[in-house]
Amino acid sequence: MTVKISVLKERDEGGERRVALIPQVAEKLAPLGITFAMETGAGVASSYPDSTYKNVTFSPDRNALAADADIVLAVQPPTLETVKAMKPGAILIAFIYGRNNPDLVKALRDGKITCFAMELAPRISRAQAMDALSSQATLAGYYAVLMGAVHMPKILPMMTTAVGSLRAAQVLVMGLGVAGLQSLATAKRLGAITEGYDVRPETKEEAQSLGAKFVDTGVDATGQGGYARELTDDEKQKVRKALSDHIARSDLIVTTAAVPGKRAPRLIDAEQIKAMKPGAVIIDLGAEGGGNCEGTQAGQTVQVGPTTIVGPVNVPSMLAEQASELYSKNIMHLLQQIITKDKGLAPDFTDEVISGTALTHDGTITNDGIRKAVDPNS
Amino acid sequence: MTVKISVLKERDEGGERRVALIPQVAEKLAPLGITFAMETGAGVASSYPDSTYKNVTFSPDRNALAADADIVLAVQPPTLETVKAMKPGAILIAFIYGRNNPDLVKALRDGKITCFAMELAPRISRAQAMDALSSQATLAGYYAVLMGAVHMPKILPMMTTAVGSLRAAQVLVMGLGVAGLQSLATAKRLGAITEGYDVRPETKEEAQSLGAKFVDTGVDATGQGGYARELTDDEKQKVRKALSDHIARSDLIVTTAAVPGKRAPRLIDAEQIKAMKPGAVIIDLGAEGGGNCEGTQAGQTVQVGPTTIVGPVNVPSMLAEQASELYSKNIMHLLQQIITKDKGLAPDFTDEVISGTALTHDGTITNDGIRKAVDPNS
Numbered sequence: 004m005t006v007k008i009s010v011l012k013e014r015d016e017g018g019e020r021r022v023a024l025i026p027q028v029a030e031k032l033a034p035l036g037i038t039f040a041m042e043t044g045a046g047v048a049s050s051y052p053d054s055t056y057k058n059v060t061f062s063p064d065r066n067a068l069a070a071d072a073d074i075v076l077a078v079q080p081p082t083l084e085t086v087k088a089m090k091p092g093a094i095l096i097a098f099i100y101g102r103n104n105p106d107l108v109k110a111l112r113d114g115k116i117t118c119f120a121m122e123l124a125p126r127i128s129r130a131q132a133m134d135a136l137s138s139q140a141t142l143a144g145y146y147a148v149l150m151g152a153v154h155m156p157k158i159l160p161m162m163t164t165a166v167g168s169l170r171a172a173q174v175l176v177m178g179l180g181v182a183g184l185q186s187l188a189t190a191k192r193l194g195a196i197t198e199g200y201d202v203r204p205e206t207k208e209e210a211q212s213l214g215a216k217f218v219d220t221g222v223d224a225t226g227q228g229g230y231a232r233e234l235t236d237d238e239k240q241k242v243r244k245a246l247s248d249h250i251a252r253s254d255l256i257v258t259t260a261a262v263p264g265k266r267a268p269r270l271i272d273a274e275q276i277k278a279m280k281p282g283a284v285i286i287d288l289g290a291e292g293g294g295n296c297e298g299t300q301a302g303q304t305v306q307v308g309p310t311t312i313v314g315p316v317n318v319p320s321m322l323a324e325q326a327s328e329l330y331s332k333n334i335m336h337l338l339q340q341i342i343t344k345d346k347g348l349a350p351d352f353t354d355e356v357i358s359g360t361a362l363t364h365d366g367t368i369t370n371d372g373i374r375k376a377v378d379p380n381s
Numbered sequence: 382m383t384v385k386i387s388v389l390k391e392r393d394e395g396g397e398r399r400v401a402l403i404p405q406v407a408e409k410l411a412p413l414g415i416t417f418a419m420e421t422g423a424g425v426a427s428s429y430p431d432s433t434y435k436n437v438t439f440s441p442d443r444n445a446l447a448a449d450a451d452i453v454l455a456v457q458p459p460t461l462e463t464v465k466a467m468k469p470g471a472i473l474i475a476f477i478y479g480r481n482n483p484d485l486v487k488a489l490r491d492g493k494i495t496c497f498a499m500e501l502a503p504r505i506s507r508a509q510a511m512d513a514l515s516s517q518a519t520l521a522g523y524y525a526v527l528m529g530a531v532h533m534p535k536i537l538p539m540m541t542t543a544v545g546s547l548r549a550a551q552v553l554v555m556g557l558g559v560a561g562l563q564s565l566a567t568a569k570r571l572g573a574i575t576e577g578y579d580v581r582p583e584t585k586e587e588a589q590s591l592g593a594k595f596v597d598t599g600v601d602a603t604g605q606g607g608y609a610r611e612l613t614d615d616e617k618q619k620v621r622k623a624l625s626d627h628i629a630r631s632d633l634i635v636t637t638a639a640v641p642g643k644r645a646p647r648l649i650d651a652e653q654i655k656a657m658k659p660g661a662v663i664i665d666l667g668a669e670g671g672g673n674c675e676g677t678q679a680g681q682t683v684q685v686g687p688t689t690i691v692g693p694v695n696v697p698s699m700l701a702e703q704a705s706e707l708y709s710k711n712i713m714h715l716l717q718q719i720i721t722k723d724k725g726l727a728p729d730f731t732d733e734v735i736s737g738t739a740l741t742h743d744g745t746i747t748n749d750g751i752r753k754a755v756d757p758n759s
Contacts, residue, residue, distance in 0.1 A: 137542075145540075162519070164516055166713075192572060281428035282427075309428075322536060329542060332544040336544065
C-alpha cells in the first residue's frame with residue numbers, strides 16, 4: 004500500500020527559500036512505502052538541487068502534483084488553487100496560520116482536506132520532535148545576533164590590540180523563548196556581555212545558565228502554552244521603568260516577544276529609543292507581528308534617532324539549508340505517526356498530538372479557536 | 382607654543398564613516414599644548430556627535446580649517462583642493478596610497494606639505510602602536526566572518542535540537558595576516574571547524590594556536606615586511622592542487638591575500654568555485670585590490686555557480702566607531718612622537734619611524750618607491 008507524497012516548490016513572490024523535504028528525510032521515509040514527487044527545483048533555493056534527491060520524481064506541474072497526492076507538503080500556506088486541486092480526504096502539512104488566512108481554512112474545510120498545521124503542534128514533550136515553531140525559532144535567534152553584529156559600528160568581543168583594548172559590547176535580549184535563549188547563547192559565544200529579560204521569571208535560570216545576567220522587573224506574567232500572558236497597564240509601567248536603564252546602555256538589543264493570535268507586545272517605546280547610545284542596534288524579531296519596538300517597520304531597516312532598527316521578516320528562510328533540514332525532520336516525525344508499514348496511512352485522531360495539530364478534517368474546522376475566528380457563526 | 386590641529390569630515394561620496402579623532406584622544410592630547418578644530422559633524426557617522434568632544438571647536442568651512450592648521454588629520458586621502466588650502470610646512474596625516482593617487486602626492490610635494498601616510502608606518506615593533514593597517518585589518522577580519530555568516534544558508538556552530546544535531550560549518554581562511562588570523566579566531570568563537578592557509582609556513586603555529594588546522598601545500602613564499610612574495614607558476618600549480626579539496630568542502634571561505642603595490646593574488650579560480658558546495662560563501666577581502674577570487678566584483682555580492690562571492694570594500698568603515706577609536710589612537714602615537722610639551726611640534730627625521738612614515742617633506746617625495754612610481758624622471 005503506497006502513500007504518494009507531493010512536495011511543493013515555495014512561491015518566489017514570498018521570498019521563501021525553504022523546502023519541506025530534504026534528501027536525507029526522503030531516503031529515511033521511503034521504507035514506509037512512500038513514493039515522493041516534487042515540484043521541479045523545489046529545493047534549489049535551500050541548497051538541495053534536484054540531483055541530490057534519490058528515488059524522487061520531479062514535475063513542473065504543481066496542480067497535477069497536488070491532485071495526485073495522498074499528502075502534500077509545503078512550508079508556507081499554499082494557494083487556494085493548490086488546495087482546490089487536492090483530492091477530498093487528502094492531507095496537507097504546512098504552516099497555515101489560520102487566523103491570518105481564513106479563506107484558505109474554509110477551502111480546506113470545504114475540500115474535505117485533512118490539514119495538519121505545523122504551528123499547532125502541541126507544546127508537550129512527546130511532540131517536541133514535531134515542533135517546527137521551536138526548530139525555526141532557534142535558527143532565528145542565532146541569526147538575529149549576526150544581523151545585529153553586521154549593523155553595529157563596533158565588535159561584540161573584547162579585543163586587545165597594540166593600541167589598547169576594545170570593550171566588549173553590551174547585548175540585551177528581551178523575550179527568552181527558544182529564539183531569545185539562542186540569541187543569548189550566540190552573543191555570548193561572540194564575546195558580548197549579555198543580559199536577558201522576560202516577563203516569565205522562570206526563564207531567569209535559563210538565561211543565567213547561558214552566562215547572561217537576568218533583568219528582574221518584579222512582574223510575573225507566566226501564561227499558558229509556554230507563552231507569556233498580556234500585562235496590565237500598571238505592570239507595563241513597572242516593567243518599563245525597570246528596563247529603561249538596561250535599554251539605554253545596550254549596544255545591541257534583540258526583541259523576540261510574541262503573544263499567540265495577538266499583536267506583538269510593545270517592549271520598547273520611542274522615548275526609550277531616543278535615550279539609546281549612538282550606533283545602537285535593535286533587531287526586532289517581532290516585526291512580522293507588528294513589532295516589539297515603536298518605529299519598527301517589517302522587512303526594513305530604519306534609523307530612529309541614534310538607533311538602527313532592523314525588522315526582519317521570515318528569518319528562518321535566511322538559513323534555508325538548515326531551516327529546511329529541521330523543518331523536514333519535524334514533518335518526518337509527524338509522518339512517522341500517521342503512516343506505518345503495516346497499516347499505511349492511518350492518522351489516529353484519538354492521539355492528542357494528531358488531533359492537536361489538525362486544523363481541518365472531514366469537512367470540519369477541528370481547531371476550536373480557529374473555527375471561531377474564521378467562521379464565528381459555526 | 383600651541384599646535385593647531387584640524388580634523389576633516391570624510392566625504393560622503395566615498396561612503397567613509399570613520400573619523401580621525403575621537404573625543405578620548407582629543408582629551409588625552411590637549412595637555413601637549415594642542416588646540417583641536419573639527420569640521421562640523423565629522424564624527425557623527427562613527428557615533429561621535431559633536432557634543433561628545435570637549436574643548437574642540439567646530440566649523441563647517443573645510444578649506445578654512447585646512448588653511449589654519451599646523452596639522453590636518455583625515456582617514457581617506459583628502460582632495461587636491463584641501464591640500465592646496467594648507468599652508469607650506471604644515472603636516473598632513475592620513476591614508477594616502479600614493480601609487481594610486483599620483484596627483485595628490487605631487488600636490489603635497491609642490492605645496493611643501495609634510496605628509497605622514499599612515500599606510501607607510503614601518504612594521505617594526507616600536508611602531509606597532511602607529512600601525513593603522515594592522516588595527517583596521519583586525520576589525521576587517523572579524524567583520525568578514527560575520528558577513529559570511531549572514532550570507533550562509535546554515536549556521537556556524539554545531540547545534541543540538543529536539544530533531545537532531547546540525548553539523549558545524551567548515552571555514553577556510555586564506556591569507557593569515559592580521560585580518561586572516563582574526564577571521565580564524567572569530568569563526569572558531571562561533572563554533573565553526575576552521576582551517577587556515579598561507580604561503581608563509583611560519584603562520585602555521587599562529588593558526589594552530591587559534592584552534593585551526595593548517596593546510597600545508599609544501600610551498601614557502603616568505604617575503605619582506607610581513608607580506609608574502611609572489612609565487613612562481615610552478616609553485617602556484619602545486620598550491621592550487623593542494624588547496625582544491627579544502628576549497629570544495631568549505632561552507633565559508635575568507636580570502637585576505639595582498640601583495641603591496643600589486644594586484645591581489647588569485648587564490649581561487651572559476652573551476653574551483655564550480656566545485657564548491659551549493660550555498661557556499663566566499664568573502665573576498667582582496668576585492669579592492671582586484672580580488673583573490675575569479676569572479677569577485679568589488680563592492681558587490683555575486684552568485685557564481687553554487688557560490689555567493691561577496692567583495693566588500695572599505696570593511697573597517699562598517700565598524701566605524703571602533704575603527705575610528707583604533708585609528709585615532711594610532712595617530713595619537715604618531716603625534717606624541719612629533720609634538721612634545723617642551724619643544725612643541727618638532728618631528729625628528731633621523732628617527733626611522735618618522736622618516737619611514739613620511740611620504741613628502743619640504744618639497745620632496747621622501748619615499749623612494751613612491752617617488753619612482755609617481756615621478757619616474759626624478
